[in-house]
Amino acid sequence: MRLLNYFRGEAFQRGVHPPAAKEATAERKIRRLPFPPRVIVPLSQHIGKAPRAIVRVGQEVVRGQPVARSEDWLSVPHHAPLSGIVEAIELRPTARGPWTQSIVIRAHPGASQEDGWGIAKDLDQATPSDLLQAIWDSGMVGLGGAAFPTHAKLSVPKQAHVHTLVVNGCECEPFLTCDHRVMVEEADYLVQGIRYAMRVTGAVRAIVGIEDNKPDAVYAVNQAILRAEVTEGEIHAEPVPTKYPQGSEKMLMMALFGVEIPSGSLPVSLGMVVNNVGTLAALGRLLPLGQALTERVVTVTGPGVARPGDYRIPLGTPLKFVLEYAGAAAADLDSRQVILGGPMMGQAIASLDVPITKGVSGVLVFRHQDMLANDGRKTYPCIKCGECVESCPMGLNPSALGMLASKREYEVMGSDFHLGDCFECGCCTYVCPSNIPLVQQFRVAKQILRERAAS
């Protein structure tokens, strides 16, 4: 495999090949999760200022109705995921840890749960600024996991010129298949969303980068491109080599264009804007109907799930409800780990009462016995084998960084060893034979450096 990569020119240097483990869900169609009796909509779900609630307790809301908004540019409105009554606006636990102000909505028992708020619009002749406003109003954020507001990502700075829209369909995280299924089943929506995004940014070409372990997705997207008769420019679907972390935008740019984005700058400096396939497919589906983001596709899988699959889940659904429906709440699981996101970068959560938010792409459940392999592993001191150096896609020296972190030399890590370039992909920790929690040390170091810089 390594040799093969050498001959065809590696997509990017280093990186790792963790087992994909996508078989359980890759072939299953997206199914809809039933509406839960109660949803919890945290006001702060993304980077930027949290919007303010614009409903009061006891108010009746219709599915799709805005329940929180803000005039702040880096902030998106939230919408009622189901029709019902606002039961409370109070502090609730969230996956990130701190309890945050959330709107709790109780579903009407008899409601049909159709989106009763959106008004269909003809966007074919809409101007870019109208489209941008429509995207902002839909409450769209990046559905790949970072949850960065999409309208802010698509709006091009005045002095910059964007010629290319890169659509990220890599989904390099093991286990996750939600983007894969969206590309296969909603390719037409995806192409529609790409056309909107191209019009907003002024890009004249769009390239969908898809890891080559998903040939059916490449085929489906290509078919949809042919059907769409694109007028804005050209759209291509391009297979890229399967390798973790191919889904990082810097790595994807390397694979497609062979360029390194200079450290500290964004793809827009090269005239490009990167977006996730799930985000654009949701845009293509929602914008013509005038609807807002009230549900998303989430991969629910892992060895501890009896009915794994990709589910269309209303935002705000409590995790416990999702797990019960997917068959992961059986009593014989005496101890387990529940992860939001993928296994490489996802977050283990402490409470099953947290809701599914806009940035959650996967729910993984590992049973106790699945984790025994990790439990038995002893942590050794760094033996300086150099595996981490060979795997770091950013070309850092995690071995030296780890030793500095254990000596609390955080300033040196930042100034001499480029800690700021680390995007916490976890490759170094994945390969480390000494079982050192390198990424965790880096997260702590970054946080401490941020606090020191702020004080």
Added chain:
Amino acid sequence: MGSVEIRPAPHIKGPRSVEKIMRHVVYATLPICAFFVYQYGLSGLALILVVTAAALLTERWLVRSGTQSGSLGDYSATITGIVLALSLPPGFPLWMAAIAGVVAIALGKGLFGGIGFNVFNPALVGRAFVQAAFPTAISAYTPAMLPGRFAEFIPSSLAWPMMMPVDVSLWLKAREFDALAGATPLVAWKFERVLASVPDLLTSLGHLAVGPSPVLIVLCGAYLAARRFLDWRIPMAVIGSAGLLSLALYLLDASRFPDPIFTLLSGGLIFGAVFMATDMATSPVTPRGMWAYGALIGVLTVVIRNFGGLPEGVMYAILIGNAAAPLIERLTQPLPFGKSAMAQTRKGASYPLHPGYISREEAGAVTPKKKIMKNKPKDDERRTPNS
């Protein structure tokens, strides 16, 4: 509802562990040990067992007393013992060998804090100690493949502790070998100007006083390198730099300096390059650093052999390389992604970065298919193959 466990990402781990790496290095040394025993019989076997046992007992004592990390189960002390034994003369008195094993672990590793913290290769620290303490015994080699080697020990092996070992030359004379037979090829070259034949050096099956065959060592090393349990760059750099420097010297003055083939095949160069210089804890982690470190060792070996007083220089070359490793690592930090001075473009990329047909004025115009472009700017030419 059971309990929920919290762990930091990543939640999956790769298959490699310290134990696995070390275990495979032990596996790779076993064929070499077998060859050594075949060459030197009982003495060779006893030497390997005594040194390894001494190293393991010392490690156990140090781990138990809590002064260092690691455990016996990580196989690192086993490697130290085996590698140290294979670097000693086969007739080395066993009590001295036991001291070498104890010193290797206690001073070479335990003193620094155990696995991963040692600055010098522990096996070489042990060997350097006995080289200084017992200079006569460590230069007393015996020919390989002696008849009756499986029935009796080389007499010097069984010397009493703190006693002078018996002189092996008398014992050899009784077996109709001349005094020169006990000299290693390097000693024979340095002091008698006698060059051993290449086939003898390559196979190590004659009566030469040599260690296991370089061919076998390279094969075992190739297994480790192929499974990435050692880094191929270091042995390549050592062998390459030693070969090049000795070739240059040989071309300069063929009467004073041996040919590069002899330099590479004699002494412990191959064994040192494959099993000692590649010790992970004492070599740099950066790829460029590994090349520099290996090259330093190769050059120093040739320099010590040809210009120093000692016939063999691999041990000191590696120890000096170990000492220089932190500095080398410091100077050869990898270049982070996106920090290179010149914007590099990988060849064979699917799409040009700035397609010539795209400009602010004609954005949205009908465009040709990818890679087939007319009027492309000059800096794009190298990005598109043969168009």
